[in-house]
Amino acid sequence: MGHQQDDRDALRRRCTEVANHLVDEFNAGRLSRRGFFQRGAVLGLSAPLMSGLVGGGLSLFPSAARAAGNPGGTIRVGLTVPTASIDPVAIADAGGLIIIQQLGDFLIYDGPDLILKPMLAESWKPNKDGSVWTFKLRQGVKFHSGKTLTADDVVATFDRLADPANSSNALSVFSGVLSKGNTKKVDDLTVEFHLDAPNGNFPYSVSTDNYNAIILPASFDGGYEKSFDGTGPFRMEKYTPKVGASFVRNPDYWGGAVLPDRLEFSFYADQQPQILALMGGQVDVLQQVVVQGGQAILSNPDIEINRIKAATHRQVHMRTDSANFKDKRVRQALALALDRQAIVKGLFRGMSDLGNDSPMAPVYPSTDRSVPQRQKDIAKAKQLLAEAGVPNGFEVTLTTEQYQEIPTYAVLIKNAAAEIGIKINLNVMDQGAYYGSATYGNSPWLDSELGITDYGHRGTPNVILSAPLVSNGSWNSAHFKNPAYDKLVADYVAAVDLDTQRKTAKQIETLLNDEVPVIFGYFYDFLIPQTKKVKGITGTALSQLFLQNASVV
Amino acid sequence: MTAQTTMLDAEPGSTPIVFEEPRIRSRWSLLFRSGTFWVGAIITGFWACCAIFGPWVVPLDPFADDLMNTLGPPDALHWFGTDQLGRDVFSRVIVGARDILTIAPLATIVGTICGTIVGLVTGYFGGIVDMLVSRVIEVMVALPLIVVALLVLVALGPSTPAVIVVIGLVFTPLIGRTVRAAVQSERDLDYVDAAQIRGENALHIMFVEILPNVLPPILVEMTVRLGYAIFFVASLSFLGFGIQPPSPDWGLAISENYGVIAGGYWWTVAFAAGATGSLVVGVNLLAEGIHGALTG
Numbered sequence: 001m002g003h004q005q006d007d008r009d010a011l012r013r014r015c016t017e018v019a020n021h022l023v024d025e026f027n028a029g030r031l032s033r034r035g036f037f038q039r040g041a042v043l044g045l046s047a048p049l050m051s052g053l054v055g056g057g058l059s060l061f062p063s064a065a066r067a068a069g070n071p072g073g074t075i076r077v078g079l080t081v082p083t084a085s086i087d088p089v090a091i092a093d094a095g096g097l098i099i100i101q102q103l104g105d106f107l108i109y110d111g112p113d114l115i116l117k118p119m120l121a122e123s124w125k126p127n128k129d130g131s132v133w134t135f136k137l138r139q140g141v142k143f144h145s146g147k148t149l150t151a152d153d154v155v156a157t158f159d160r161l162a163d164p165a166n167s168s169n170a171l172s173v174f175s176g177v178l179s180k181g182n183t184k185k186v187d188d189l190t191v192e193f194h195l196d197a198p199n200g201n202f203p204y205s206v207s208t209d210n211y212n213a214i215i216l217p218a219s220f221d222g223g224y225e226k227s228f229d230g231t232g233p234f235r236m237e238k239y240t241p242k243v244g245a246s247f248v249r250n251p252d253y254w255g256g257a258v259l260p261d262r263l264e265f266s267f268y269a270d271q272q273p274q275i276l277a278l279m280g281g282q283v284d285v286l287q288q289v290v291v292q293g294g295q296a297i298l299s300n301p302d303i304e305i306n307r308i309k310a311a312t313h314r315q316v317h318m319r320t321d322s323a324n325f326k327d328k329r330v331r332q333a334l335a336l337a338l339d340r341q342a343i344v345k346g347l348f349r350g351m352s353d354l355g356n357d358s359p360m361a362p363v364y365p366s367t368d369r370s371v372p373q374r375q376k377d378i379a380k381a382k383q384l385l386a387e388a389g390v391p392n393g394f395e396v397t398l399t400t401e402q403y404q405e406i407p408t409y410a411v412l413i414k415n416a417a418a419e420i421g422i423k424i425n426l427n428v429m430d431q432g433a434y435y436g437s438a439t440y441g442n443s444p445w446l447d448s449e450l451g452i453t454d455y456g457h458r459g460t461p462n463v464i465l466s467a468p469l470v471s472n473g474s475w476n477s478a479h480f481k482n483p484a485y486d487k488l489v490a491d492y493v494a495a496v497d498l499d500t501q502r503k504t505a506k507q508i509e510t511l512l513n514d515e516v517p518v519i520f521g522y523f524y525d526f527l528i529p530q531t532k533k534v535k536g537i538t539g540t541a542l543s544q545l546f547l548q549n550a551s552v553v
Numbered sequence: 554m555t556a557q558t559t560m561l562d563a564e565p566g567s568t569p570i571v572f573e574e575p576r577i578r579s580r581w582s583l584l585f586r587s588g589t590f591w592v593g594a595i596i597t598g599f600w601a602c603c604a605i606f607g608p609w610v611v612p613l614d615p616f617a618d619d620l621m622n623t624l625g626p627p628d629a630l631h632w633f634g635t636d637q638l639g640r641d642v643f644s645r646v647i648v649g650a651r652d653i654l655t656i657a658p659l660a661t662i663v664g665t666i667c668g669t670i671v672g673l674v675t676g677y678f679g680g681i682v683d684m685l686v687s688r689v690i691e692v693m694v695a696l697p698l699i700v701v702a703l704l705v706l707v708a709l710g711p712s713t714p715a716v717i718v719v720i721g722l723v724f725t726p727l728i729g730r731t732v733r734a735a736v737q738s739e740r741d742l743d744y745v746d747a748a749q750i751r752g753e754n755a756l757h758i759m760f761v762e763i764l765p766n767v768l769p770p771i772l773v774e775m776t777v778r779l780g781y782a783i784f785f786v787a788s789l790s791f792l793g794f795g796i797q798p799p800s801p802d803w804g805l806a807i808s809e810n811y812g813v814i815a816g817g818y819w820w821t822v823a824f825a826a827g828a829t830g831s832l833v834v835g836v837n838l839l840a841e842g843i844h845g846a847l848t849g
């Protein structure tokens with residue numbers, strides 16, 4: 001024991017002040033083992049170092065782990081048809097991102113446990129205030145074209161993604177975080193990111209969490225479907241738009257042996273044919289299934305469901321500048337009318353976490369769970385409406401999109417609102433029409449008085465804390481303007497240590513819970529169904545599937 | 554009938570038309586003796602009663618959710634089971650007749666009025682007017698009607714009035730063609746010539762002289778179109794462009810629940826689909842009965 005303690009002390013002397021604080025938090029019981037590994041990985045502590053500091057191990061990136069299955073065979077995947085051409089810079093849909101993810105790699109892997117692991121970057125570390133992050137790249141990585149990966153490729157990739165002229169989908173992550181020209185090459189295998197502002201969660205922005213951020217050759221100048229180049233475990237064999245794609249094993253993969261000979265992706269327009277294909281044995285795994293409509297396989301004994309805790313949610317925005325919702329007591333009343341426990345049980349069969357009217361999902365280690373959970377309370381809701389001068393309620397239109405369970409959720413909100421005298425008329429639109437041009441004045445999403453919008457999972461809450469809620473946010477459909485909140489978000493994003501993040505998160509949660517510009521009713525689990533004859537598949541809540549260790553039993 | 558009487562008064566020397574009353578009586582008699590008509594009338598009448606009185610006779614609130622009892626199979630309390638929100642399917646199917654039996658007839662009336670006007674104008678005037686309007690009708694008919702309807706609904710935004718207008722517009726050329734053909738066969742008859750000689754204007758001749766004589770085919774076309782309208786409304790609702798939730802509309806119910814059929818929850822869709830099918834069959838039988846009586 002004494003010898004082990006000496007070793008740990010020696011390791012702690014090698015750590016920064018922030019890392020040592022993290023160890024103290026763990027030792028004091030204020031941080032779980034998982035939370036320690038999550039936060040330690042963000043700060044660039046290596047897996048062996050973290051294991052040495054607190055004992056116990058850490059699972060590795062899938063390819064670095066020893067593949068246990070049988071090599072050979074074909075893994076057949078059913079997925080949603082990609083909505084646009086395959087362009088890693090612009091791609092924004094589940095069907096497209098899973099394709100580029102087979103062909104390319106990221107600097108960091110953010111797995112289902114939200115613990116960052118090295119991928120093309122071997123290590124990373126921040127400066128003291130988190131404004132400059134230095135990444136060491138893996139040596140000897142080759143693109144499918146045969147070219148060797150260098151820092152030039154990484155610099156070009158992030159300059160491309162951070163350039164507003166490129167219609168980059170990654171700008172939602174990099175806006176205000178990383179600007180074009182601020183990714184600097186130090187040497188052939190070292191890159192520095194000079195951030196626009198200190199950011200304690202930056203490694204997530206260059207991880208699989210930012211699905212556009214696969215590393216492309218510096219020479220890439222568009223037209224990705226001509227080359228499909230990358231460093232990933234599979235090479236493109238054939239791509240037929242709207243039909244499917246096939247891939248073959250990359251024999252030179254840096255991460256070790258890739259088990260499957262081939263991958264076959266079949267595109268489907270809807271969830272139902274995917275479910276039938278899985279049940280009929282035409283595919284081995286689906287990219288995702290949602291509970292609504294997925295009941296057939298959720299209770300099928302031949303199908304395994306990989307359930308990943310996620311921050312996927314729906315935002316019920318209430319325009320804080322509208323006559324009906326300008327008084328926060330009215331917003332609180334509507335939030336109090338919802339029976340969230342029943343929604344989680346009825347809509348998601350319990351496969352969801354409760355939301356507490358802030359983006360701080362339970363899955364994030366920085367979320368403070370001490371803020372009291374909002375419960376259904378009709379009497380209090382009616383009292384609040386009376387205090388706000390609308391004891392008999394009012395009539396309002398809820399505008400939303402035809403997407404997954406959202407119309408059903410809208411009906412539940414309508415019924416709940418009726419209990420407190422608010423009459424809601426529903427306007428359920430086609431998804432494209434709902435988003436419109438996604439600019440203020442031209443989008444039901446951003447202009448409607450009351451609406452419901454889908455938000456996918458993120459590895460950190462940074463984007464969801466900012467874009468839909470800060471005063472100048474580009475997705476601020478609640479038109480919420482609160483300088484105190486803006487300041488808290490800036491503090492949260494800049495915080496490098498978990499303790500500061502948690503303290504700030506608590507203030508954010510308390511403020512949003514009181515102001516309620518947006519109702520966050522639930523954060524539902526991401527479900528990946530597969531047949532039992534396939535093993536070794538890893539997925540993320542961002543619709544990614546890592547298939548290099550997959551094998552048919 | 555009005556036209557013939559007018560003609561009789563205007564031209565005392567012309568042959569009196571005295572067979573109209575017995576002919577109509579004979580048509581009614583034929584209609585009431587038609588088994589097809591009665592079966593259709595009973596089915597349609599049943600759903601019409603559901604539409605009118607449904608909300609007062611259903612055993613449970615069709616809109617009340619019960620998240621602790623979702624997708625329950627048919628039992629003594631919920632005769633048709635419950636849907637994904639725990640709502641009573643039986644009550645929703647009964648009350649669901651109201652929307653479809655409001656929208657489909659209104660849309661058919663809109664289409665019939667517009668189509669009759671188009672048919673009268675093109676059939677009566679002929680020539681360049683007929684040629685131009687007929688070409689436009691051909692273009693419209695050549696396009697898949699559901700696609701035309703979806704395009705217009707995207708432009709207007711989905712709402713009940715929009716659905717009525719869209720279906721009415723889509724039916725206009727179809728009904729217009731039928732009316733045009735009927736008007737063309739009337740246009741050269743003596744009573745039309747007589748009206749022209751009397752100096753009646755075109756509007757009077759079309760709507761007062763010719764229209765009463767082409768009413769039977771219009772009536773038959775209208776009842777046939779009503780069946781299509783029911784199917785059309787259900788299709789648009791299924792595609793998410795029709796009636797808005799939480800309406801118990803049958804097409805919407807199928808759209809909301811078809812995804813759970815594979816899980817064995819057939820009752821969420823089967824009863825709404827059966828209701829739609831039975832109403833379409835009922836209206837078609839009614840149309841067939843009317844057609845048989847008017848042409849028999």
